Amino acid sequence: xxxxxxxxxxxxxxxxxxxxxxxxxxxxxxxxxxxxxxxxxxxxxxxxxxxxxxxxxxxxxxxxxxxxxxxxxxxxxxxxxxxxxxxxxxxxxxxxxxxxxxxxxxxxxxxxxxxxxxxxxxxxxxxxxxxxxxxxxxxxxxxxxxxxxxxxxxxxxxxxxxxxxxxxxxxxxxxxxxxxxxxxxxxxxxxxxxxxxxxxxxxxxxxxxxxxxxxxxxxxxxxxxxxxxxxxxxxxxxxxxxxxxxxxxxxxxxxxxxxxxxxxxxxxxxxxxxxxxxxxxxxxxxxxxxxxxxxxxxxxxxxxxxxxxxxxxxxxxxxxxxxxxxxxxxxxxxxxxxxxxxxxxxxxxxxxxxxxxxxxxxxxxxxxxxxxxxxxxxxxxxxxxxxxxxxxxxxxxxxxxxxxxxxxxxxxxxxxxxxxxxx
Amino acid sequence: xxxxxxxxxxxxxxxxxxxxxxxxxxxxxxxxxxxxxxxxxxxxxxxxxxxxxxxxxxxxxxxxxxxxxxxxxxxxxxxxxxxxxxxxxxxxxxxxxxxxxxxxxxxxxxxxxxxxxxxxxxxxxxxxxxxxxxxxxxxxxxxxxxxxxxxxxxxxxxxxxxxxxxxxxxxxxxxxxxxxxxxxxxxxxxxxxxxxxxxxxxxxxxxxxxxxxxxxxxxxxxxxxxxxxxxxxxxxxxxxxxxxxxxxxxxxxxxxxxxxxxxxxxxxxxxxxxxxxxxxxxxxxxxxxxxxxxxxxxxxxxxxxxxxxxxxxxxxxxxxx
Numbered sequence: 001x002x003x004x005x006x007x008x009x010x011x012x013x014x015x016x017x018x019x020x021x022x023x024x025x026x027x028x029x030x031x032x033x034x035x036x037x038x039x040x041x042x043x044x045x046x047x048x049x050x051x052x053x054x055x056x057x058x059x060x061x062x063x064x065x066x067x068x069x070x071x072x073x074x075x076x077x078x079x080x081x082x083x084x085x086x087x088x089x090x091x092x093x094x095x096x097x098x099x100x101x102x103x104x105x106x107x108x109x110x111x112x113x114x115x116x117x118x119x120x121x122x123x124x125x126x127x128x129x130x131x132x133x134x135x136x137x138x139x140x141x142x143x144x145x146x147x148x149x150x151x152x153x154x155x156x157x158x159x160x161x162x163x164x165x166x167x168x169x170x171x172x173x174x175x176x177x178x179x180x181x182x183x184x185x186x187x188x189x190x191x192x193x194x195x196x197x198x199x200x201x202x203x204x205x206x207x208x209x210x211x212x213x214x215x216x217x218x219x220x221x222x223x224x225x226x227x228x229x230x231x232x233x234x235x236x237x238x239x240x241x242x243x244x245x246x247x248x249x250x251x252x253x254x255x256x257x258x259x260x261x262x263x264x265x266x267x268x269x270x271x272x273x274x275x276x277x278x279x280x281x282x283x284x285x286x287x288x289x290x291x292x293x294x295x296x297x298x299x300x301x302x303x304x305x306x307x308x309x310x311x312x313x314x315x316x317x318x319x320x321x322x323x324x325x326x327x328x329x330x331x332x333x334x335x336x337x338x339x340x341x342x343x344x345x346x347x348x349x350x351x352x353x354x355x356x357x358x359x360x361x362x363x364x365x366x367x368x369x370x371x372x373x374x375x376x377x378x379x380x381x382x383x384x385x386x387x388x389x390x391x392x393x394x395x396x397x398x399x400x401x402x403x404x405x406x407x408x409x410x411x412x413x414x415x416x417x418x419x420x421x422x423x
Numbered sequence: 424x425x426x427x428x429x430x431x432x433x434x435x436x437x438x439x440x441x442x443x444x445x446x447x448x449x450x451x452x453x454x455x456x457x458x459x460x461x462x463x464x465x466x467x468x469x470x471x472x473x474x475x476x477x478x479x480x481x482x483x484x485x486x487x488x489x490x491x492x493x494x495x496x497x498x499x500x501x502x503x504x505x506x507x508x509x510x511x512x513x514x515x516x517x518x519x520x521x522x523x524x525x526x527x528x529x530x531x532x533x534x535x536x537x538x539x540x541x542x543x544x545x546x547x548x549x550x551x552x553x554x555x556x557x558x559x560x561x562x563x564x565x566x567x568x569x570x571x572x573x574x575x576x577x578x579x580x581x582x583x584x585x586x587x588x589x590x591x592x593x594x595x596x597x598x599x600x601x602x603x604x605x606x607x608x609x610x611x612x613x614x615x616x617x618x619x620x621x622x623x624x625x626x627x628x629x630x631x632x633x634x635x636x637x638x639x640x641x642x643x644x645x646x647x648x649x650x651x652x653x654x655x656x657x658x659x660x661x662x663x664x665x666x667x668x669x670x671x672x673x674x675x676x677x678x679x680x681x682x683x684x685x686x687x688x689x690x691x692x693x694x695x696x697x698x699x700x701x702x703x704x705x706x707x708x709x710x711x712x713x714x715x716x717x718x719x720x721x722x723x724x725x726x727x728x729x730x731x732x733x734x735x736x737x738x739x740x741x742x743x744x
Binding site for chain 1: 430431434435438439442443470473474477489527528529530531553554555
């Protein structure tokens with residue numbers, strides 16, 4: 001075991017390999033508040049990469065309904081439970097947040113790598129605490145999961161009175177879109193006995209070498225997000241490849257510009273923003289004030305990692321759903337949830353503009369600038385002033401090409417009166 | 424009888440064994456306490472042998488080699504034994520079945536044994552099993568016995584099985600209910616026979632009795648108890664007897680009057696909510712008779728049909744086609 005620095009945990013942690021960071025890291029932000037669970041992303045991925053024989057149960061991208069849904073079923077609860085068994089009552093956060101190196105404070109519990117030292121799984125010692133899902137858990141994505149948490153305790157079938165009221169709904173669910181997080185400290189990579197899994201130095205994308213893989217399925221067992229899959233026809237494991245040809249700029253549609261993945265580009269709810277993050281020597285994010293991902297994660301602090309306590313330093317970030325009870329969200333996204341929701345619920349001028357970049361162009365936006373516009377609206381949200389300025393935000397690719405120009409206010413088109421649905 | 428295995432089933436079973444280090448084989452004696460554990464050295468050997476096969480380039484040759492290897496370890500780790508042992512308890516199945524194919528099941532609803540008969544009257548049994556069952560030897564044997572008894576009955580000429588339930592006069596909902604009842608009564612006789620033979624039934628007599636009472640709640644309790652006892656103690660069940668029991672427990676088929684659970688003469692849906700046809704105004708009666716000339720008040724109509732005709736009468740529009 002080596003000691004590596006995990007900034008999401010605000011401390012060093014144990015990992016089977018020494019720290020080695022890519023030049024830049026594939027990362028993304030999903031805005032759960034806007035996801036409608038339409039599964040367009042899921043099908044875009046499926047029709048691009050996993051439509052062949054043996055890949056029937058492979059959903060590199062999936063959208064599940066929380067709290068009851070999951071693919072495989074209960075993936076998160078099962079891993080949380082294993083960690084709790086390994087460290088009863090000790091999975092706690094503490095300490096004060098500091099910039100970049102510990103933005104969420106310090107995690108005092110055990111990660112899946114640390115817990116593996118003392119906790120033996122059903123199959124004996126492993127490099128990470130995990131489990132192999134059963135066939136049944138993989139068999140039915142999205143079935144029966146759109147059920148809100150709804151009843152008063154002991155009052156089956158009776159909805160909460162005022163359950164729809166904000167700031168937290170009592171009757172709630174939300175959609176969680178998931179792909180491989182291309183973690184900084186991947187559990188799949190750590191667990192592979194064949195060293196078949198590697199992290200690309202050029203963009204941090206985690207790939208499985210199909211020539212080396214011998215189907216041990218240790219990656220499936222170790223990945224806490226359950227984002228590697230065994231393919232019976234080739235007897236190897238496969239996983240999300242982050243559409244790397246597009247990220248490399250090899251998709252003809254991008255004319256040489258790096259493009260976002262298929263799932264990102266197809267999102268009709270425009271909930272997704274993907275980018276490449278520059279890293280410091282210690283793996284923390286290099287300050288890039290006008291990179292949209294850096295801004296959302298480290299400046300506006302509205303986007304948070306998914307289950308950071310697992311310890312893999314996932315590179316997928318989520319703007320938490322603002323109507324969901326906070327204890328559930330703190331478990332899922334860490335202790336910074338309250339601040340993130342507060343910042344998102346009453347966005348400042350810059351955040352409002354940056355949120356317009358989501359889903360606007362399939363090319364990767366590296367930098368943005370904002371041209372100020374007039375104030376068009378003002379209101380108060382739970383005691384805080386919210387002003388809406390019709391600013392223009394311009395996004396640039398890494399080589400300086402202008403790829404996006406859009407305003408905060410969406411353009412209004414008036415149809416002529418002859419149409420039945422004229423407005 | 425030939426025993427066939429689905430490749431995916433065998434492979435997943437041995438991989439599960441290797442990853443969990445368990446076979447599900449019971450420890451029969453103190454000296455065999457480790458029987459249910461797969462030795463680490465064995466797992467290493469299995470992995471080494473398996474790794475070598477990845478070097479085979481021809482896909483068919485490679486698949487065949489993997490299948491053979493997985494089947495060898497399936498047998499080595501005793502995973503086949505519960506199947507063959509239990510199958511030996513059913514000589515009729517071995518004699519009359521051409522092939523028994525074992526495949527992987529992905530869920531409880533998909534599990535079980537089924538019989539397929541082709542045009543040449545060749546009989547093939549398909550047994551779908553969840554992998555997790557292989558890790559629980561005793562429970563697996565109980566389950567297999569139950570499923571093989573299903574196959575036995577389907578093959579036994581004395582049982583007189585027919586794949587389709589010939590139940591004329593029942594609407595679609597009633598046919599579905601009848602199929603559910605068939606499953607219920609068949610399972611009761613199977614577990615009754617297994618219990619009498621000293622084996623563990625899949626569900627206890629009490630559980631079955633409760634399920635039977637739910638399925639036949641329209642009967643008075645003494646009749647339920649009597650019928651259940653007959654089923655539980657029945658040693659030579661017959662398909663025809665089951666049909667008589669499931670088809671029409673409420674005696675509705677020949678009823679010409681509204682009865683709870685009977686079919687509405689207008690929409691043919693089963694209903695427990697009959698409208699009072701004696702108080703219907705003449706305009707609704709007229710509207711109903713325009714579409715159902717043979718209908719009389721005595722036959723009744725369900726509450727939903729009454730609502731429909733009330734709405735139509737109020738709207739004054741044409742009746743629905």
